[in-house]
Amino acid sequence: MTRRSPAVGVRVFRATAMTDLPGLLAFVDTACDAFSADEDVRFAMRLAVEEVFANILEHGYRGNGPVEATVDGGPRCVRVCLRDQAPPFDPADAPAPDLRSPLEERDPGGLGWHLVRQFVDELEHRPAPGGGNTYTLVKQLPARAPDP
């Protein structure tokens, strides 16, 4: 089976700090373009990747550390994997966000993972045997009419 893939040289992106975010998001855009994703898919994937990356830095490393992003996909979906070397963390254990309190009591914590779940179709977490985590984000592509 032949898979369409992003341009040679952009299938892996390595980031270590929030200053790498523009490069990481550009990498995601390129991947979405390679799979002919529309604007809504591109927005969803950017948001999900940023939220996972920010959580890895803030809570996983409590600072900077290596994060490797890879992309994959096909005519039906785009998939981004983010791998870190931080202590194991399952997003299922993230605190539920506060979506209902009055403004004065509203705590914005926990919004990141909540938004990831809302914007992608699949979120999978696997702890790596030697330490670290792999987070896999999958976004389905809208069905397109077959080529004539």
Add this chain to the structure above:
Amino acid sequence: MDIRIEPRGDVAVVGIAGSVDGLTAETLLSTLQLHVEAGGTRLVVDLSAVEYTSSAGLRALLATVKEARRRGGDLRLADINPNVRKVLELSGFATILKIYAAVDEAVASYEG
């Protein structure tokens, strides 16, 4: 990201252009906080040119609206593109922030 603040009477219209993300949200927060601390507590944020925001942008808006209301003012949003609006709604922000279709409408909401 570019931020422009234009006075309209005693209301400040904050026009943001570009992406509000984990790298740019801090600039947005410090700009808005300086304005509020200087007494400009009635804000309208024009989001028509914002094509992307993450939870980092929401945290900046939340901190600013809390401080503005504490000082007797408010932060109101106008002209939001559909994906940014979706982020606000899924985060429960649509129920705590006043949202208007147009900037003029948001500015006028402070009258009376």
